[in-house]
Amino acid sequence: MHVIESGIGELIQPPDLDAFREWNREKKSRALVDKVMTDAEAVSRFVYDGCYIGTELYGTVRCPMTLVREVVRQNKKDLRVAGQGVTELDLWFAARLVKKLDITYIGLEVYGTSNALRREVESGRVESVVEWSNGGITWRFKAAAMGVPFIPVRAMLGSDTFKYSSAKVVECPFTGQKICLLPALILDVGLIHVHRADKYGNAQVEGISGFAFEMSRACKRLVVSAEEIVDTEEIRRYPDRTIIPYYLVDAVVHAPYGSHPGEMVYCYARDEEYLREWVETSKTEEGTQVYLDKYIYNLANHQEYLDLVGQERLEMLRADEEGRR
Amino acid sequence: MSELEYNPTELLICIAARQMPDSVTAFIGTGIPMLAASLAQKMHTPNLIPIFEFGGTGARLERLPRAVGESRTFYRGVAASGICDIMETAARGFIDFGFLGGAQIDPYGNLNSTIIGPRHHPPKVRLPGSGGGNDVGSLCWHTIIIMRHDTRRFVPRVDFITTPGYLTGPGAREAAGLPPNTGPYRVVSTLALLDFDEETKRMRLVSTNPGVTVEQVIENTGFELIVPDQVGQNEPPTAEELRLLRDEVDPERFYI
Numbered sequence: 247m248h249v250i251e252s253g254i255g256e257l258i259q260p261p262d263l264d265a266f267r268e269w270n271r272e273k274k275s276r277a278l279v280d281k282v283m284t285d286a287e288a289v290s291r292f293v294y295d296g297c298y299i300g301t302e303l304y305g306t307v308r309c310p311m312t313l314v315r316e317v318v319r320q321n322k323k324d325l326r327v328a329g330q331g332v333t334e335l336d337l338w339f340a341a342r343l344v345k346k347l348d349i350t351y352i353g354l355e356v357y358g359t360s361n362a363l364r365r366e367v368e369s370g371r372v373e374s375v376v377e378w379s380n381g382g383i384t385w386r387f388k389a390a391a392m393g394v395p396f397i398p399v400r401a402m403l404g405s406d407t408f409k410y411s412s413a414k415v416v417e418c419p420f421t422g423q424k425i426c427l428l429p430a431l432i433l434d435v436g437l438i439h440v441h442r443a444d445k446y447g448n449a450q451v452e453g454i455s456g457f458a459f460e461m462s463r464a465c466k467r468l469v470v471s472a473e474e475i476v477d478t479e480e481i482r483r484y485p486d487r488t489i490i491p492y493y494l495v496d497a498v499v500h501a502p503y504g505s506h507p508g509e510m511v512y513c514y515a516r517d518e519e520y521l522r523e524w525v526e527t528s529k530t531e532e533g534t535q536v537y538l539d540k541y542i543y544n545l546a547n548h549q550e551y552l553d554l555v556g557q558e559r560l561e562m563l564r565a566d567e568e569g570r571r
Numbered sequence: 572m573s574e575l576e577y578n579p580t581e582l583l584i585c586i587a588a589r590q591m592p593d594s595v596t597a598f599i600g601t602g603i604p605m606l607a608a609s610l611a612q613k614m615h616t617p618n619l620i621p622i623f624e625f626g627g628t629g630a631r632l633e634r635l636p637r638a639v640g641e642s643r644t645f646y647r648g649v650a651a652s653g654i655c656d657i658m659e660t661a662a663r664g665f666i667d668f669g670f671l672g673g674a675q676i677d678p679y680g681n682l683n684s685t686i687i688g689p690r691h692h693p694p695k696v697r698l699p700g701s702g703g704g705n706d707v708g709s710l711c712w713h714t715i716i717i718m719r720h721d722t723r724r725f726v727p728r729v730d731f732i733t734t735p736g737y738l739t740g741p742g743a744r745e746a747a748g749l750p751p752n753t754g755p756y757r758v759v760s761t762l763a764l765l766d767f768d769e770e771t772k773r774m775r776l777v778s779t780n781p782g783v784t785v786e787q788v789i790e791n792t793g794f795e796l797i798v799p800d801q802v803g804q805n806e807p808p809t810a811e812e813l814r815l816l817r818d819e820v821d822p823e824r825f826y827i
Binding site for chain 1: 601602623624625626627634637638639640641642643644645646651652653654655658661662685691692693694695696697698699700701702703704705706709710731732733734735738743744747748749750825826
């Protein structure tokens with residue numbers, strides 16, 4: 247196949263499909279074992295300095311905030327990150343944990359650009375920044391999920407987004423047309439927050455599935471946090487709702503309101519006031535530090551975070567969710 | 572604010588909404604496109620199918636989404652799938668319109684939302700990045716770009732082509748391997764409505780906003796704009812548009 251053009255961005259996590267197969271053979275048990283553990287234990291066991299890590303979903307929606315805060319609390323450094331996130335990734339930039347970045351979009355949506363991202367990237371503290379589109383990075387997960395080294399797509403062509411990626415343009419061997427090849431992206435660790443899971447890790451989400459399906463299949467280690475831990479019989483009653491089967495999962499963390507200040511569809515609404523607090527405080531380095539102390543470093547775990555937010559407020563967010571009304 | 576006074580954001584939303592025909596699919600991003608789609612649904616396109624990149628399809632935009640993944644993006648919708656399904660739907664040619672924005676636009680409708688300055692890394696200013704923008708600009712049939720209009724934003728060359736417009740001119744998209752017959756369709760700016768000349772693929776003035784002169788548009792554009800002999804005038808928001816926008820589309824005044 248003739249390579250016409252190569253993106254000049256670093257291939258931060260080169261795919262090794264055979265190693266991935268061996269990993270899945272050796273390291274991922276098919277046994278139904280209880281994987282429920284605390285956020286502290288899950289992060290300490292499966293997230294490590296220098297690992298390549300990704301989160302799902304996006305913006306303020308179904309973000310694995312409990313796990314993300316724990317990564318900050320344990321100061322896991324030199325992270326290489328699949329950057330398709332907003333609220334959660336901001337905290338890692340704020341805590342200066344990110345070394346390399348495959349970026350699609352990191353910003354505060356309606357509230358504008360991310361000051362935490364800007365400080366880390368413009369200072370050069372993030373050493374490598376490689377560009378992709380949202381479709382692009384998700385298709386990279388899909389390639390890994392398919393067990394193939396790359397996936398051909400018709401996006402990113404002709405742009406600087408391509409030029410500063412590590413994709414390649416080739417002549418299609420079937421049509422002769424130019425096509426963009428995206429390298430498979432296999433994560434060392436993935437973090438996903440779901441509506442419900444059983445103790446083995448069978449996990450179900452409500453509403454849009456974002457890229458949970460693709461990313462969960464592209465991880466060497468997968469930590470799932472769940473609003474609710476349910477009996478396996480509940481899962482077996484509706485197996486069609488299971489988006490992540492247990493054998494993909496390494497840890498199950500019970501995290502009610504685990505997306506706060508983001509939302510969880512049909513459970514609770516997003517917390518505008520808390521989101522605005524981050525938008526405001528993250529404008530300065532000092533404010534950022536105050537925020538991290540208040541909501542992460544000074545707290546031992548997720549329960550203390552929930553206590554700080556307060557039951558009354560959480561109930562209010564639950565009442566605010568419009569869901570199926 | 573009396574009934575027929577309006578702010579620039581309200582005008583942008585109304586003009587963007589008027590570009591939408593009925594019974595089409597439209598890829599909607601955060602902000603003004605959400606309001607425009609919602610207003611269009613209430614005014615003249617009850618069967619407009621909004622599509623949101625993380626999986627929401629066909630929502631009734633009775634309540635305004637504040638993010639492209641949130642529950643209102645599939646509130647009473649017809650489907651809630653995921654990002655691959657949506658982007659692949661666009662790749663198969665099912666998405667008619669896509670809304671885009673950016674920090675910079677050039678005469679060919681190329682858009683920058685990645686960095687400001689000559690160097691990619693470390694950059695002078697880091698912006699959020701492509702997000703779904705590049706996919707929308709590559710794969711939807713028509714894109715409608717919504718921009719504030721000044722010489723800092725309408726530039727001869729964007730610092731970074733995040734999302735392809737017509738690239739370097741006629742035939743360039745196809746030569747790059749992008750699907751044929753796609754590309755920027757309209758630019759809705761704070762000063763005017765613009766489109767792209769069929770021959771040269773360069774930006775052309777269509778009509779100016781109320782109270783704006785052709786000279787003002789030219790002065791605020793950092794490149795040579797095609798100005799036809801006949802330039803139209805955009806109608807100001809109607810009382811009905813403003814009522815719907817303020818009372819039904821965004822009663823919490825989240826955006827307007």
